[in-house]
Amino acid sequence: MADAPKMEFSRRGFLKGAGITAASTVIESANALARDAKDGLSGPQAVGPDAIPIKLRINGQEHAVTVEPRYTLAQTLRDNLEMTGTKVVCDRGSCSACTVWIDKTPALACMTLAVDAVGREITTIEGLSHGETMHPVQAAFVKHDAMQCGFCTPGMVMSCAALLERNPNPKLSDVKHAVSGNLCRCGTYPKVFAATLDAAQQRGQIADLVTLNTGTERYDGA
Amino acid sequence: MNKFSFVDCKTVDEALGQLNNGATVKAGGIDLLDLMKEGIVAPPKLVNIRNVDSLRGITVSKDGLHLGPLVTLSEIAAHPDIQRTYSGLSDAAGHAATPQVRNMATVGGNIMQRPRCWYFRSTDFDCRKKGTSDVCHALTGENQYHAVINNSTCAMVHPSSTAVPLLGMNATVELTSKRGKRTVAMSDFYVPPEKSLINETVVQPGELITGIFVPAPEPGTRSAYQKYGEKESFDWPIADAGIVLVMDGNRCRKAAVVMGVAAPTPIRSAAAEAVLTGKTIDEATARAAAKAAMQGATPLSQNGYKTQLFQTAIYRTVLLAAGQMQRDPSAIG
Structure with missing residues (x-):
């Protein structure tokens, strides 16, 4: 009967082997880099899939967060930064409840990756007000009772306020067009139209007093 | 995710x-x-x-219109030269989805959208298109929004609204890979399911759309696009039409009649174009062209209404392009 083969395994031998493996990995990586460099294609480094630190500029302030690349801006605002004014309803870009401004343009926070919002200027509903002083559109929404359940309201306000930024004297059709993506299941549209047209009028009268908060303070109301 | x-x-x-x-x-x-x-x-x-800057920008020259693939639908819709000279394209871009989506969505991404079919878009169903089964559920199931033409293999529809006028305007797409550049006509860009269920476009792995070019229209060219759907906003079309007419006075010298969600890919109707070519454009010719476009349609159990809706879309959009009708208030977007 033949002897069973001897198992030879020492800690030293294991480390030596591991060292070779590690070294060859380094060499392979270096070769890959060299190949890329030769092709002129060595370039940007991928981040993730695990969480990475990023900085977002929101309402004029820089915020450091650590998120996975798959985190949307809406998730990041709500879950990481506790800025829950931005609502998420459909999470597919069909209802516009999550409307924020990206570089002053209304956009969907649910269809924007947080990592893709780095370097952009983000404005949320929290950034519209000056502390306790509401934006004219917000004040007009209160005055005209332009909300019922209120879930679509922040997105609705962001769309209407953006309209007034680019068109201070909108017609009814302009307001309808501006909120054509904002779904309101309660059917508050007529009051939204009235409020926005009223805000435009009020704003014209007090334009010097109200400027958009790009700023220094953060409104802490939920 | x-x-x-x-x-x-x-x-x-x-x-x-x-x-x-x-x-x-x-x-x-x-x-x-x-x-x-x-x-x-x-x-x-x-x-x-x-953030690739070289893929942005709209350039209008005497040769035509160059769109960087990152140009947003909002930018196309708002561009005065496109509104004036390529109005079918600004109509299509301006009536897609919602203002927020149009601010984000790019023209390159718009033509690269995956098909719309609720069986394809649901993980609950294996299907022929996904390659996970040999069945097309739409053929026997819920098919009210599905294709009415070329629908025997897979009855999906392509949702791109900008592809409709781009096809009618003889646009070309520039594709770039490590091997170099190639240019593909919009008419060759989409691959119908009977040719391949895997490839929806000719874009290969490793290729990137780096430009879309629309040649300058001949003198006398007029174009329009309208879509019809269930909701006034956000919705994909149930029927849409892109019409390009080269007019000589009231007489149509050349015509392109394009339908978006009639078939698995945007298609031109040679039959409708033949009806319009050489004729004076009036209600009768517009109706005849619309009827010709739906000859040979093979509607499924629930979407026969689409053949009527397409006729309405084509009839009204021909008259809109010819300047004989205002934009239809019941068209959506």
Whole structure:
């Protein structure tokens, strides 16, 4: 009967082997880099899939967060930064409840990756007000009772306020067009139209007093 | 959504260098994130081209219109030269989805959208299109929004609204890969399911759309696009028509009649174009062209109404293009 083969395994031998493996990995990586460099294609480094630190500029302030690349801006605002004014309803870009401004343009926070919002200027509903002083559109929404359940309201306000930024004297059709993506299941549209047209009028009268908060303070109301 | 790594590129070369091992191009991200959230695709890496400056910009010259693939639908809709000279294109871009989506969605991404079919877009169903079964559920199931032409293999429809006028305007798409550039006509861009269920377009792995070019229209050219759907906003069309007419006074010298969601890919109707060519455009010729476009349609159990809706869309859009009708208030968007 033949002897069973001897198992030879020492800690030293294991480390030596591991060292070779590690070294060859380094060499392979270096070769890959060299190949890329030769092709002129060595370039940007991928981040993730695990969480990475990023900085977002929101309402004029820089915020450091650590998120996975798959985190949307809406998730990041709500879950990481506790800025829950931005609502998420459909999470597919069909209802516009999550409307924020990206570089002053209304956009969907649910269809924007947080990592893709780095370097952009983000404005949320929290950034519209000056502390306790509401934006004219917000004040007009209160005055005209332009909300019922209120879930679509922040997105609705962001769309209407953006309209007034680019068109201070909108017609009814302009307001309808501006909120054509904002779904309101309660059917508050007529009051939204009235409020926005009223805000435009009020704003014209007090334009010097109200400027958009790009700023220094953060409104802490939920 | 699956976990993925993300790489932000600043140049076309950087992006091409990253397009390997299943990496997927991300521009505006609207359709891609939708597909990822639904679990239909799960790319290990997203190559972000949104910050590639050379892929932006609208240039209008005497030769035609050049669109960087990152031009947003809002930018196309608001551009005065496009509104004036390529009005069918601004109509289509301006009536897609919602203002917020149009601010984010790019023209390159718009023509690269995956098909609309609720069986394809649901992980609950295996299907022929997904390659997970030999069945097309739409053929026997719920098919009210599905194709009425070329629908025997897979009855999906392509949702791109800008592809409709781009096809009618003889646009070309520039594709760039590590091997170089090639130009593809819009008429060859989409691959119908009877040719391939895997490839929806001719874009190959490792290729990137780097430009869309629309040749300058001949003198006397007029174009229009209208879509009809269930909701006034956000909705995809149930029927849409893109019409390009080269007019000699009231007489139509050349015509392009394009339908978006009639078939699995945007298609031109040679029969409708033959009816219009050489004729004076009036209600009778518009109706005859609309009827010709639906000759040979093969509606499914629930979408026979689409053949009527397409006739309405074509009839009204021919008259709109010819300047004989205002934009239809019942058209959506």
